[in-house]
Amino acid sequence: MPGFVTRFAPSPTGRLHKGHAWSALLGHRLAQNAGGQWLLRIEDIDPTRCKPDFEAGILEDLAWLGLDWPRPVRRQSDHLADYAAVVDTLRQRGLLYRCFRTRKALLDAIGDAPHGRAEAACPGPHPADEEAVMLEQGLPFAWRLSLDRARAELGDDAWNDLSFVEEGSGPNGETGRIPARPETAGDVILARKDAGTAYHLAVTHDDALQGVTHVIRGEDLFEATHIQVLIQALMNWPRPVYHHHRLLTGPDGRRYAKRDRSVTLAELRAGGMTAEALRAELGF
Known part of the structure:
Protein backbone atom coordinates (compact mmCIF):
# COMPACT_ATOMS: atom_id res chain seq x y z
CA MET A 1 0.00 0.00 0.00
CA VAL A 73 -14.26 1.37 -8.28
CA ARG A 74 -15.96 1.00 -4.91
CA ARG A 75 -19.65 1.76 -5.26
CA GLN A 76 -21.21 2.22 -1.83
CA SER A 77 -24.62 0.85 -2.81
CA ASP A 78 -22.92 -2.51 -3.42
CA HIS A 79 -21.71 -2.70 0.17
CA LEU A 80 -24.69 -1.81 2.35
CA ALA A 81 -24.12 -4.96 4.42
CA ASP A 82 -20.71 -3.57 5.45
CA TYR A 83 -22.31 -0.46 6.88
CA ALA A 84 -25.13 -2.44 8.49
CA ALA A 85 -22.53 -4.45 10.40
CA VAL A 86 -21.00 -1.25 11.81
CA VAL A 87 -24.44 0.05 12.77
CA ASP A 88 -25.14 -3.24 14.54
CA THR A 89 -21.83 -3.02 16.42
CA LEU A 90 -22.54 0.51 17.61
CA ARG A 91 -26.11 -0.41 18.49
CA GLN A 92 -25.02 -3.39 20.58
CA ARG A 93 -22.63 -1.11 22.44
CA GLY A 94 -25.56 1.14 23.33
CA LEU A 95 -24.24 4.11 21.35
CA LEU A 96 -27.23 4.52 19.01
CA TYR A 97 -30.87 5.26 19.60
CA ARG A 98 -33.96 5.12 17.43
CA CYS A 99 -35.29 8.46 16.27
CA PHE A 100 -38.80 8.61 14.82
CA ARG A 101 -38.79 12.39 14.39
CA THR A 102 -39.12 13.65 10.85
CA ARG A 103 -36.74 16.19 9.40
CA LYS A 104 -39.64 18.64 9.18
CA ALA A 105 -40.34 18.27 12.89
CA LEU A 106 -36.73 19.02 13.73
CA LEU A 107 -36.59 21.95 11.31
CA ASP A 108 -39.71 23.36 12.97
CA ALA A 109 -37.77 23.35 16.23
CA ILE A 110 -34.62 24.82 14.72
CA GLY A 111 -35.26 28.27 16.13
CA ASP A 112 -34.49 26.92 19.57
CA ALA A 113 -31.44 24.92 18.52
CA PRO A 114 -27.83 26.08 18.99
CA HIS A 115 -25.79 26.52 15.80
CA GLY A 116 -28.97 26.37 13.71
CA ARG A 117 -28.57 22.61 13.12
CA ALA A 118 -31.45 20.17 12.81
CA GLU A 119 -29.37 17.55 14.63
CA ALA A 120 -28.77 19.93 17.50
CA ALA A 121 -32.53 20.39 17.76
CA CYS A 122 -32.96 16.66 18.41
CA PRO A 123 -33.82 16.31 22.12
CA GLY A 124 -32.34 12.82 22.39
CA PRO A 125 -33.91 9.37 22.78
CA HIS A 126 -37.66 9.01 23.00
CA PRO A 127 -39.14 7.94 26.34
CA ALA A 128 -39.29 4.12 26.47
CA ASP A 129 -43.09 3.94 26.55
CA GLU A 130 -43.40 6.35 23.63
CA GLU A 131 -40.82 4.40 21.62
CA ALA A 132 -42.62 1.12 22.29
CA VAL A 133 -45.87 2.51 20.91
CA MET A 134 -44.21 3.81 17.74
CA LEU A 135 -42.43 0.49 17.20
CA GLU A 136 -45.72 -1.34 17.58
CA GLN A 137 -47.24 1.00 15.00
CA GLY A 138 -44.43 0.18 12.58
CA LEU A 139 -43.35 3.79 12.15
CA PRO A 140 -40.06 4.36 10.30
CA PHE A 141 -37.04 5.50 12.28
CA ALA A 142 -33.38 6.38 11.89
CA TRP A 143 -30.47 5.42 14.14
CA ARG A 144 -28.76 8.40 15.77
CA LEU A 145 -25.39 8.48 17.51
CA SER A 146 -25.78 9.56 21.13
CA LEU A 147 -22.98 11.99 21.92
CA ASP A 148 -23.63 11.58 25.64
CA ARG A 149 -23.15 7.82 25.42
CA ALA A 150 -20.13 8.19 23.13
CA ARG A 151 -18.46 10.54 25.57
CA ALA A 152 -19.19 8.20 28.47
CA GLU A 153 -17.62 5.27 26.60
CA LEU A 154 -14.49 7.17 25.55
CA GLY A 155 -14.07 8.99 28.85
CA ASP A 156 -13.57 12.72 29.32
CA ASP A 157 -9.80 12.65 28.74
CA ALA A 158 -10.06 10.85 25.39
CA TRP A 159 -13.01 13.02 24.38
CA ASN A 160 -11.11 16.22 25.11
CA ASP A 161 -8.05 14.92 23.24
CA LEU A 162 -9.95 14.27 19.99
CA SER A 163 -8.24 16.17 17.18
CA PHE A 164 -7.17 16.01 13.55
CA VAL A 165 -4.38 17.39 11.39
CA GLU A 166 -5.46 19.97 8.81
CA GLU A 167 -2.96 20.55 6.00
CA GLY A 168 -5.27 22.83 4.04
CA SER A 169 -7.54 25.25 5.84
CA GLY A 170 -11.05 25.49 7.13
CA PRO A 171 -13.49 28.24 6.15
CA ASN A 172 -12.01 30.52 8.82
CA GLY A 173 -8.39 29.69 8.05
CA GLU A 174 -8.14 26.80 10.52
CA THR A 175 -4.94 24.82 9.96
CA GLY A 176 -2.52 22.57 11.83
CA ARG A 177 -3.66 20.45 14.76
CA ILE A 178 -7.40 21.12 15.21
CA PRO A 179 -9.34 20.11 18.34
CA ALA A 180 -12.36 18.05 17.32
CA ARG A 181 -15.63 19.25 18.77
CA PRO A 182 -18.29 16.70 17.73
CA GLU A 183 -20.81 18.29 20.09
CA THR A 184 -21.31 21.10 17.57
CA ALA A 185 -22.92 18.57 15.20
CA GLY A 186 -25.43 17.18 17.66
CA ASP A 187 -26.68 13.58 17.58
CA VAL A 188 -26.15 12.85 13.89
CA ILE A 189 -27.94 10.13 11.96
CA LEU A 190 -25.73 7.14 11.16
CA ALA A 191 -28.39 4.99 9.50
CA ARG A 192 -31.36 6.29 7.53
CA LYS A 193 -34.55 4.32 7.08
CA ASP A 194 -34.27 4.30 3.27
CA ALA A 195 -30.60 3.29 2.91
CA GLY A 196 -29.55 1.60 6.14
CA THR A 197 -26.60 3.95 6.44
CA ALA A 198 -25.75 7.63 6.21
CA TYR A 199 -22.90 9.77 4.94
CA HIS A 200 -20.78 10.06 8.09
CA LEU A 201 -20.71 6.33 8.73
CA ALA A 202 -20.21 5.22 5.13
CA VAL A 203 -17.40 7.67 4.40
CA THR A 204 -15.40 6.91 7.55
CA HIS A 205 -15.85 3.16 7.05
CA ASP A 206 -14.63 3.33 3.45
CA ASP A 207 -11.69 5.60 4.22
CA ALA A 208 -10.52 3.04 6.79
CA LEU A 209 -11.21 0.05 4.55
CA GLN A 210 -9.42 1.56 1.56
CA GLY A 211 -6.39 2.72 3.53
CA VAL A 212 -6.99 6.41 2.82
CA THR A 213 -4.21 8.41 4.45
CA HIS A 214 -5.18 11.88 3.17
CA VAL A 215 -8.71 13.23 2.72
CA ILE A 216 -8.70 16.06 0.18
CA ARG A 217 -12.04 17.82 -0.19
CA GLY A 218 -13.77 21.19 -0.16
CA GLU A 219 -13.84 23.45 2.86
CA ASP A 220 -17.63 23.06 2.95
CA LEU A 221 -16.99 19.64 4.54
CA PHE A 222 -14.61 20.95 7.19
CA GLU A 223 -17.25 20.83 9.93
CA ALA A 224 -18.11 17.23 9.03
CA THR A 225 -14.60 16.25 10.10
CA HIS A 226 -15.41 16.79 13.77
CA ILE A 227 -18.05 14.05 13.92
CA GLN A 228 -16.06 11.77 11.61
CA VAL A 229 -13.09 11.92 13.98
CA LEU A 230 -15.39 10.73 16.76
CA ILE A 231 -16.61 7.78 14.69
CA GLN A 232 -13.00 6.85 13.92
CA ALA A 233 -12.20 6.91 17.63
CA LEU A 234 -15.23 4.80 18.54
CA MET A 235 -14.42 2.20 15.87
CA ASN A 236 -10.64 2.31 16.39
CA TRP A 237 -10.15 3.24 12.75
CA PRO A 238 -7.05 5.12 11.48
CA ARG A 239 -7.33 8.88 11.27
CA PRO A 240 -6.33 10.40 7.93
CA VAL A 241 -4.67 13.75 7.48
CA TYR A 242 -7.20 16.27 6.16
CA HIS A 243 -6.74 18.85 3.44
CA HIS A 244 -9.74 21.11 2.93
CA HIS A 245 -9.38 23.35 -0.07
CA ARG A 246 -11.09 26.55 -1.13
CA LEU A 247 -14.27 26.32 -3.17
CA LEU A 248 -14.09 27.36 -6.77
Whole structure:
Protein backbone atom coordinates (compact mmCIF):
# COMPACT_ATOMS: atom_id res chain seq x y z
CA MET A 1 0.00 0.00 0.00
CA PRO A 2 1.43 3.42 -0.95
CA GLY A 3 2.24 5.82 1.86
CA PHE A 4 -0.12 8.42 0.41
CA VAL A 5 -3.64 7.36 -0.57
CA THR A 6 -6.42 9.80 -1.29
CA ARG A 7 -9.81 9.56 -2.96
CA PHE A 8 -12.25 11.53 -5.05
CA ALA A 9 -15.71 10.52 -3.90
CA PRO A 10 -18.57 12.14 -5.82
CA SER A 11 -22.24 11.30 -5.43
CA PRO A 12 -24.00 10.57 -8.74
CA THR A 13 -26.79 13.07 -8.20
CA GLY A 14 -25.87 15.19 -11.23
CA ARG A 15 -23.07 15.87 -13.69
CA LEU A 16 -19.69 17.20 -12.62
CA HIS A 17 -18.88 20.93 -12.88
CA LYS A 18 -15.68 22.98 -12.70
CA GLY A 19 -15.56 22.80 -8.92
CA HIS A 20 -15.52 19.02 -9.08
CA ALA A 21 -12.83 19.12 -11.76
CA TRP A 22 -10.64 21.39 -9.63
CA SER A 23 -10.98 19.13 -6.58
CA ALA A 24 -10.28 15.96 -8.58
CA LEU A 25 -7.24 17.46 -10.29
CA LEU A 26 -5.87 18.81 -7.01
CA GLY A 27 -6.16 15.46 -5.27
CA HIS A 28 -4.63 13.68 -8.24
CA ARG A 29 -1.69 16.12 -8.35
CA LEU A 30 -1.01 15.81 -4.62
CA ALA A 31 -1.06 12.02 -4.89
CA GLN A 32 1.29 12.08 -7.86
CA ASN A 33 3.69 14.47 -6.12
CA ALA A 34 3.80 12.13 -3.12
CA GLY A 35 4.27 9.01 -5.25
CA GLY A 36 0.90 7.84 -3.95
CA GLN A 37 -2.46 6.65 -5.16
CA TRP A 38 -5.63 8.46 -6.21
CA LEU A 39 -8.82 6.43 -5.83
CA LEU A 40 -12.28 7.01 -7.25
CA ARG A 41 -15.23 6.08 -5.05
CA ILE A 42 -18.90 6.42 -5.95
CA GLU A 43 -20.95 7.50 -2.93
CA ASP A 44 -24.43 6.49 -4.03
CA ILE A 45 -26.26 5.60 -0.82
CA ASP A 46 -29.15 7.98 -1.57
CA PRO A 47 -31.52 5.75 -3.57
CA THR A 48 -33.80 8.58 -4.63
CA ARG A 49 -31.23 11.05 -6.02
CA CYS A 50 -28.40 8.84 -7.28
CA LYS A 51 -28.79 7.67 -10.88
CA PRO A 52 -26.76 5.25 -13.05
CA ASP A 53 -26.67 7.83 -15.86
CA PHE A 54 -24.97 10.34 -13.56
CA GLU A 55 -22.43 7.72 -12.50
CA ALA A 56 -21.62 6.97 -16.13
CA GLY A 57 -21.25 10.72 -16.69
CA ILE A 58 -18.78 11.01 -13.80
CA LEU A 59 -16.58 8.31 -15.30
CA GLU A 60 -16.80 9.97 -18.71
CA ASP A 61 -15.92 13.41 -17.38
CA LEU A 62 -12.93 12.22 -15.34
CA ALA A 63 -11.55 10.21 -18.25
CA TRP A 64 -11.97 13.30 -20.47
CA LEU A 65 -9.91 15.28 -17.95
CA GLY A 66 -7.12 12.76 -18.46
CA LEU A 67 -7.44 11.10 -15.06
CA ASP A 68 -7.12 7.40 -14.35
CA TRP A 69 -7.74 5.33 -11.23
CA PRO A 70 -7.47 1.76 -9.91
CA ARG A 71 -10.27 -0.66 -10.71
CA PRO A 72 -12.71 -1.83 -9.56
CA VAL A 73 -14.26 1.37 -8.28
CA ARG A 74 -15.96 1.00 -4.91
CA ARG A 75 -19.65 1.76 -5.26
CA GLN A 76 -21.21 2.22 -1.83
CA SER A 77 -24.62 0.85 -2.81
CA ASP A 78 -22.92 -2.51 -3.42
CA HIS A 79 -21.71 -2.70 0.17
CA LEU A 80 -24.69 -1.81 2.35
CA ALA A 81 -24.12 -4.96 4.42
CA ASP A 82 -20.71 -3.57 5.45
CA TYR A 83 -22.31 -0.46 6.88
CA ALA A 84 -25.13 -2.44 8.49
CA ALA A 85 -22.53 -4.45 10.40
CA VAL A 86 -21.00 -1.25 11.81
CA VAL A 87 -24.44 0.05 12.77
CA ASP A 88 -25.14 -3.24 14.54
CA THR A 89 -21.83 -3.02 16.42
CA LEU A 90 -22.54 0.51 17.61
CA ARG A 91 -26.11 -0.41 18.49
CA GLN A 92 -25.02 -3.39 20.58
CA ARG A 93 -22.63 -1.11 22.44
CA GLY A 94 -25.56 1.14 23.33
CA LEU A 95 -24.24 4.11 21.35
CA LEU A 96 -27.23 4.52 19.01
CA TYR A 97 -30.87 5.26 19.60
CA ARG A 98 -33.96 5.12 17.43
CA CYS A 99 -35.29 8.46 16.27
CA PHE A 100 -38.80 8.61 14.82
CA ARG A 101 -38.79 12.39 14.39
CA THR A 102 -39.12 13.65 10.85
CA ARG A 103 -36.74 16.19 9.40
CA LYS A 104 -39.64 18.64 9.18
CA ALA A 105 -40.34 18.27 12.89
CA LEU A 106 -36.73 19.02 13.73
CA LEU A 107 -36.59 21.95 11.31
CA ASP A 108 -39.71 23.36 12.97
CA ALA A 109 -37.77 23.35 16.23
CA ILE A 110 -34.62 24.82 14.72
CA GLY A 111 -35.26 28.27 16.13
CA ASP A 112 -34.49 26.92 19.57
CA ALA A 113 -31.44 24.92 18.52
CA PRO A 114 -27.83 26.08 18.99
CA HIS A 115 -25.79 26.52 15.80
CA GLY A 116 -28.97 26.37 13.71
CA ARG A 117 -28.57 22.61 13.12
CA ALA A 118 -31.45 20.17 12.81
CA GLU A 119 -29.37 17.55 14.63
CA ALA A 120 -28.77 19.93 17.50
CA ALA A 121 -32.53 20.39 17.76
CA CYS A 122 -32.96 16.66 18.41
CA PRO A 123 -33.82 16.31 22.12
CA GLY A 124 -32.34 12.82 22.39
CA PRO A 125 -33.91 9.37 22.78
CA HIS A 126 -37.66 9.01 23.00
CA PRO A 127 -39.14 7.94 26.34
CA ALA A 128 -39.29 4.12 26.47
CA ASP A 129 -43.09 3.94 26.55
CA GLU A 130 -43.40 6.35 23.63
CA GLU A 131 -40.82 4.40 21.62
CA ALA A 132 -42.62 1.12 22.29
CA VAL A 133 -45.87 2.51 20.91
CA MET A 134 -44.21 3.81 17.74
CA LEU A 135 -42.43 0.49 17.20
CA GLU A 136 -45.72 -1.34 17.58
CA GLN A 137 -47.24 1.00 15.00
CA GLY A 138 -44.43 0.18 12.58
CA LEU A 139 -43.35 3.79 12.15
CA PRO A 140 -40.06 4.36 10.30
CA PHE A 141 -37.04 5.50 12.28
CA ALA A 142 -33.38 6.38 11.89
CA TRP A 143 -30.47 5.42 14.14
CA ARG A 144 -28.76 8.40 15.77
CA LEU A 145 -25.39 8.48 17.51
CA SER A 146 -25.78 9.56 21.13
CA LEU A 147 -22.98 11.99 21.92
CA ASP A 148 -23.63 11.58 25.64
CA ARG A 149 -23.15 7.82 25.42
CA ALA A 150 -20.13 8.19 23.13
CA ARG A 151 -18.46 10.54 25.57
CA ALA A 152 -19.19 8.20 28.47
CA GLU A 153 -17.62 5.27 26.60
CA LEU A 154 -14.49 7.17 25.55
CA GLY A 155 -14.07 8.99 28.85
CA ASP A 156 -13.57 12.72 29.32
CA ASP A 157 -9.80 12.65 28.74
CA ALA A 158 -10.06 10.85 25.39
CA TRP A 159 -13.01 13.02 24.38
CA ASN A 160 -11.11 16.22 25.11
CA ASP A 161 -8.05 14.92 23.24
CA LEU A 162 -9.95 14.27 19.99
CA SER A 163 -8.24 16.17 17.18
CA PHE A 164 -7.17 16.01 13.55
CA VAL A 165 -4.38 17.39 11.39
CA GLU A 166 -5.46 19.97 8.81
CA GLU A 167 -2.96 20.55 6.00
CA GLY A 168 -5.27 22.83 4.04
CA SER A 169 -7.54 25.25 5.84
CA GLY A 170 -11.05 25.49 7.13
CA PRO A 171 -13.49 28.24 6.15
CA ASN A 172 -12.01 30.52 8.82
CA GLY A 173 -8.39 29.69 8.05
CA GLU A 174 -8.14 26.80 10.52
CA THR A 175 -4.94 24.82 9.96
CA GLY A 176 -2.52 22.57 11.83
CA ARG A 177 -3.66 20.45 14.76
CA ILE A 178 -7.40 21.12 15.21
CA PRO A 179 -9.34 20.11 18.34
CA ALA A 180 -12.36 18.05 17.32
CA ARG A 181 -15.63 19.25 18.77
CA PRO A 182 -18.29 16.70 17.73
CA GLU A 183 -20.81 18.29 20.09
CA THR A 184 -21.31 21.10 17.57
CA ALA A 185 -22.92 18.57 15.20
CA GLY A 186 -25.43 17.18 17.66
CA ASP A 187 -26.68 13.58 17.58
CA VAL A 188 -26.15 12.85 13.89
CA ILE A 189 -27.94 10.13 11.96
CA LEU A 190 -25.73 7.14 11.16
CA ALA A 191 -28.39 4.99 9.50
CA ARG A 192 -31.36 6.29 7.53
CA LYS A 193 -34.55 4.32 7.08
CA ASP A 194 -34.27 4.30 3.27
CA ALA A 195 -30.60 3.29 2.91
CA GLY A 196 -29.55 1.60 6.14
CA THR A 197 -26.60 3.95 6.44
CA ALA A 198 -25.75 7.63 6.21
CA TYR A 199 -22.90 9.77 4.94
CA HIS A 200 -20.78 10.06 8.09
CA LEU A 201 -20.71 6.33 8.73
CA ALA A 202 -20.21 5.22 5.13
CA VAL A 203 -17.40 7.67 4.40
CA THR A 204 -15.40 6.91 7.55
CA HIS A 205 -15.85 3.16 7.05
CA ASP A 206 -14.63 3.33 3.45
CA ASP A 207 -11.69 5.60 4.22
CA ALA A 208 -10.52 3.04 6.79
CA LEU A 209 -11.21 0.05 4.55
CA GLN A 210 -9.42 1.56 1.56
CA GLY A 211 -6.39 2.72 3.53
CA VAL A 212 -6.99 6.41 2.82
CA THR A 213 -4.21 8.41 4.45
CA HIS A 214 -5.18 11.88 3.17
CA VAL A 215 -8.71 13.23 2.72
CA ILE A 216 -8.70 16.06 0.18
CA ARG A 217 -12.04 17.82 -0.19
CA GLY A 218 -13.77 21.19 -0.16
CA GLU A 219 -13.84 23.45 2.86
CA ASP A 220 -17.63 23.06 2.95
CA LEU A 221 -16.99 19.64 4.54
CA PHE A 222 -14.61 20.95 7.19
CA GLU A 223 -17.25 20.83 9.93
CA ALA A 224 -18.11 17.23 9.03
CA THR A 225 -14.60 16.25 10.10
CA HIS A 226 -15.41 16.79 13.77
CA ILE A 227 -18.05 14.05 13.92
CA GLN A 228 -16.06 11.77 11.61
CA VAL A 229 -13.09 11.92 13.98
CA LEU A 230 -15.39 10.73 16.76
CA ILE A 231 -16.61 7.78 14.69
CA GLN A 232 -13.00 6.85 13.92
CA ALA A 233 -12.20 6.91 17.63
CA LEU A 234 -15.23 4.80 18.54
CA MET A 235 -14.42 2.20 15.87
CA ASN A 236 -10.64 2.31 16.39
CA TRP A 237 -10.15 3.24 12.75
CA PRO A 238 -7.05 5.12 11.48
CA ARG A 239 -7.33 8.88 11.27
CA PRO A 240 -6.33 10.40 7.93
CA VAL A 241 -4.67 13.75 7.48
CA TYR A 242 -7.20 16.27 6.16
CA HIS A 243 -6.74 18.85 3.44
CA HIS A 244 -9.74 21.11 2.93
CA HIS A 245 -9.38 23.35 -0.07
CA ARG A 246 -11.09 26.55 -1.13
CA LEU A 247 -14.27 26.32 -3.17
CA LEU A 248 -14.09 27.36 -6.77
CA THR A 249 -16.41 30.23 -7.65
CA GLY A 250 -17.88 31.42 -10.91
CA PRO A 251 -17.87 34.91 -12.46
CA ASP A 252 -20.80 35.88 -10.21
CA GLY A 253 -18.78 35.03 -7.09
CA ARG A 254 -21.00 32.09 -6.18
CA ARG A 255 -19.44 28.70 -5.65
CA TYR A 256 -20.13 26.04 -8.24
CA ALA A 257 -22.90 23.71 -7.06
CA LYS A 258 -25.20 21.13 -8.60
CA ARG A 259 -28.25 22.61 -6.92
CA ASP A 260 -27.56 25.95 -8.62
CA ARG A 261 -27.36 24.22 -11.99
CA SER A 262 -23.76 25.27 -12.54
CA VAL A 263 -22.44 24.70 -16.05
CA THR A 264 -21.35 21.08 -16.28
CA LEU A 265 -18.20 19.62 -17.80
CA ALA A 266 -20.39 17.88 -20.37
CA GLU A 267 -21.85 21.24 -21.41
CA LEU A 268 -18.39 22.80 -21.63
CA ARG A 269 -17.23 19.88 -23.76
CA ALA A 270 -20.25 20.17 -26.03
CA GLY A 271 -19.46 23.87 -26.42
CA GLY A 272 -16.02 23.09 -27.78
CA MET A 273 -13.80 23.40 -24.72
CA THR A 274 -10.94 20.91 -24.64
CA ALA A 275 -9.68 19.15 -21.54
CA GLU A 276 -6.29 20.80 -22.02
CA ALA A 277 -7.91 24.25 -22.06
CA LEU A 278 -9.91 23.54 -18.92
CA ARG A 279 -6.91 22.14 -17.07
CA ALA A 280 -4.93 25.24 -17.99
CA GLU A 281 -7.75 27.52 -16.84
CA LEU A 282 -7.84 25.69 -13.51
CA GLY A 283 -4.08 25.87 -13.08
CA PHE A 284 -3.23 22.28 -13.96
